[in-house]
Amino acid sequence: MTRDEFLKRLHRGLKGLPADAIDDIMADYADHFEAGEAEGRSEAEIADALGDPARLARELKLEAGIKGWQEARSPSAAWTAVIALMGLGAIDILILLPILLTVIGVIFGFYCALIAILGGLGTMAAAVGLAALLTIFTIWVINALMWFGRLHYQLLKPAIDA
Secondary structure, X not given: OOHHHHHHHHHHXXXXXXXXXXXXXXXXXXXXXXXXXXXXXXXXXXXXXXXOHHHHHHHHHHHHHHHHHXXXXXXXXXXXXXXXXXXXXXXXXXXXXXXXXHHHHHHHHHHHHHHHHHOOHHHHHHHHHHHHHHHHHHHHHHXXXXXXXXXXXXXXXXXXXX
């Protein structure tokens, strides 16, 4: 694969990230090619060492999703991070999906129960307390998913950097 092919595929895979982040990433990988060529390596060798650009783009999107979640703990940031994790976890889908669907189902059930509890005036304080605990648990689940994604990325990073 040539430098241009690699960079085009990487750029295509990074769609959805902010333009300045894409520009920074593209500049970094262009620098990788320049440094490798300065060492006398061919474009194909450098591209092989960097790995599959589509996979690399998914890993970079996950890392951006994790950073977004850590900076702003909002539902949209959580959703973005989980979607990025699912994109990266396509390999692990058989392991991750049943666990994730079960946890999401339980969380959804608890939210439905909390809505029913909130209907009663006498149990308002208990419902608010349970909602706060459920929110903390939801944040914990998102953090656990991000930890899993980062672990997955860290296990593959030595192979990518080699």
